Amino acid sequence: MPASLTRSRAMITQALDRHTCEIVPDGAVLQEDGVIAEVGTYADISRRHPNVPVIGSGNEILLPGFVNGHHHIGLTPVQLGSPDMPLELWFVTRMVTRNLNLYLDTLYSAFEMIASGITTVQHIHGWAPGRVGEVERRADDVIRAYDDIGMRVSYCFAVRDQNRLVYQRDADFVASLPVELRGPMQRWYDRFEMTLDDYMGMFESMHSRYSARRRAKIQLAPANLHWCSDEALTRLSDASRKFSVPLHMHLLETAYQKEYAQRRGGCTAVEYIDRFGLLGPQMTLGHGVWLNESDIDRLAETGTCVCHNCSSNFRLRSGVAALNVLEAKGVNTAIGLDEAGINDDRDMLQEMRLVLRAHRVPGMADDVPTTAQVFRMATSGGAKTTAFGSRIGTIATGLAADMVLIDWKQISYPYMDENTPLLDAVLQRAKTEGVRAVICDGEEIYANGRFTRVDQTAALQALHEELQAALSDDEVERRRLSSALLPHVKAFYADYIQPDRHQPFYRPSSRI
Numbered sequence: 410m411p412a413s414l415t416r417s418r419a420m421i422t423q424a425l426d427r428h429t430c431e432i433v434p435d436g437a438v439l440q441e442d443g444v445i446a447e448v449g450t451y452a453d454i455s456r457r458h459p460n461v462p463v464i465g466s467g468n469e470i471l472l473p474g475f476v477n478g479h480h481h482i483g484l485t486p487v488q489l490g491s492p493d494m495p496l497e498l499w500f501v502t503r504m505v506t507r508n509l510n511l512y513l514d515t516l517y518s519a520f521e522m523i524a525s526g527i528t529t530v531q532h533i534h535g536w537a538p539g540r541v542g543e544v545e546r547r548a549d550d551v552i553r554a555y556d557d558i559g560m561r562v563s564y565c566f567a568v569r570d571q572n573r574l575v576y577q578r579d580a581d582f583v584a585s586l587p588v589e590l591r592g593p594m595q596r597w598y599d600r601f602e603m604t605l606d607d608y609m610g611m612f613e614s615m616h617s618r619y620s621a622r623r624r625a626k627i628q629l630a631p632a633n634l635h636w637c638s639d640e641a642l643t644r645l646s647d648a649s650r651k652f653s654v655p656l657h658m659h660l661l662e663t664a665y666q667k668e669y670a671q672r673r674g675g676c677t678a679v680e681y682i683d684r685f686g687l688l689g690p691q692m693t694l695g696h697g698v699w700l701n702e703s704d705i706d707r708l709a710e711t712g713t714c715v716c717h718n719c720s721s722n723f724r725l726r727s728g729v730a731a732l733n734v735l736e737a738k739g740v741n742t743a744i745g746l747d748e749a750g751i752n753d754d755r756d757m758l759q760e761m762r763l764v765l766r767a768h769r770v771p772g773m774a775d776d777v778p779t780t781a782q783v784f785r786m787a788t789s790g791g792a793k794t795t796a797f798g799s800r801i802g803t804i805a806t807g808l809a810a811d812m813v814l815i816d817w818k819q820i821s822y823p824y825m826d827e828n829t830p831l832l833d834a835v836l837q838r839a840k841t842e843g844v845r846a847v848i849c850d851g852e853e854i855y856a857n858g859r860f861t862r863v864d865q866t867a868a869l870q871a872l873h874e875e876l877q878a879a880l881s882d883d884e885v886e887r888r889r890l891s892s893a894l895l896p897h898v899k900a901f902y903a904d905y906i907q908p909d910r911h912q913p914f915y916r917p918s919s920r921i
């Protein structure tokens with residue numbers, strides 16, 4: 410990447426603690442070959458490097474690019490015909506998804522993410538039908554989209570080798586259904602032909618094929634406890650150590666999942682995966698809404714990370730994660746937009762405000778999210794949960810040149826009190842229309858509302874046109890199956906847990 414100098418009105422390089430961040434007025438970053446070569450003031454660096462092209466007008470705030478710690482798909486479930494429902498029922502409504510062109514689909518969400526300042530995404534791919542070769546080609550389509558648009562991706566394919574629709578063996582669930590639904594249900598399971606050997610082989614193949622890439626890394630993902638056999642957990646844990654790659658695992662998203670762990674192992678889900686050596690800084694738990702206090706202590710002790718998917722937890726009625734306790738115990742946390750965020754548009758600026766405000770329990774103690782904490786979660790905290798680690802997420806010499814410039818006028822016009830802390834003003838008021846430039850690996854991939862490498866209008870038009878085709882036979886069958894299954898799945902969970910056995914750990918009213 411040719412050298413460039415990014416200038417700002419002020420630069421926020423990193424969060425230093427829960428209440429302070431490092432701010433450099435007139436801050437500037439010199440990058441060479443995608444790496445930050447110098448950090449200082451524009452006055453100083455531009456004097457010493459007068460011929461380097463300059464990004465920014467000096468009227469923007471410069472921040473590290475944001476990290477979306479948990480992402481799956483492009484077109485949102487709502488767009489694809491799946492309304493928000495409690496998670497376990499929502500899995501059934503997700504069966505109606507269209508057969509999508511994953512390259513275009515991935516571009517679609519990348520447009521939204523980048524426009525809100527995200528430079529790195531943890532893409533957790535799953536549910537790709539077919540055999541391993543076909544699935545690996547789809548995985549390549551996803552990564553090619555990020556490659557073309559210029560965004561960084563920490564990619565994993567989620568391993569599911571059991572209990573694929575409900576928290577019960579696939580064969581038992583088929584047998585429990587009325588006879589007319591058994592064929593369609595079995596055909597749905599049969600669409601997904603990957604064996605555990607296939608999953609592990611695909612990881613090794615991709616890990617080696619992408620090892621030289623700067624903006625793409627391959628890591629591992631046990632999809633969730635109920636979806637993974639003991640053998641899968643063992644092999645994923647071994648592979649993580651052998652290849653030194655992180656893992657991202659949905660865990661304890663709902664009370665039903667907490668109950669599932671009790672039934673399977675007579676313990677909590679955290680205790681269960683601990684038996685497989687899966688806890689540690691290499692592991693990030695997605696959601697973690699139903700962690701109990703000793704689980705959180707164990708995460709803190711082992712350095713295990715949690716990705717907080719705040720919007721998703723609200724939308725799918727999962728509950729409210731104990732973010733304040735995680736923070737108090739020193740657990741590293743990231744922010745994940747998961748499917749779509751609260752506004753169905755993958756807006757990280759909006760999601761940060763939601764995280765900031767969703768945990769403001771009554772009282773006066775310093776135990777609710779601060780702007781510096783949320784900023785850390787969206788940058789260096791998220792970075793640690795990806796395969797890029799601490800090479801991203803902070804503006805410092807020697808780290809990756811991933812940055813976002815946000816217009817100060819959009820934030821502060823027509824007035825902003827001079828005593829308002831800069832980070833408060835940015836986090837509480839910055840909107841996507843104020844995002845002036847997004848730089849990834851030293852390259853400006855988004856400038857003044859335009860993507861520099863991909864034609865957004867043409868890509869969206871192509872996605873639109875592909876989806877005008879009539880529904881295929883399998884799409885029609887999956888629609889019928891999904892609505893026919895709902896009452897049976899509801900019945901399966903009706904007495905799955907006794908409501909008084911799993912009180913939410915986080916109860917705002919219990920604090921004072």
Ligand SMILES: [Zn+2]
Pocket residue numbers: 479481533659695747748
């Ligand atoms: Zn997820």
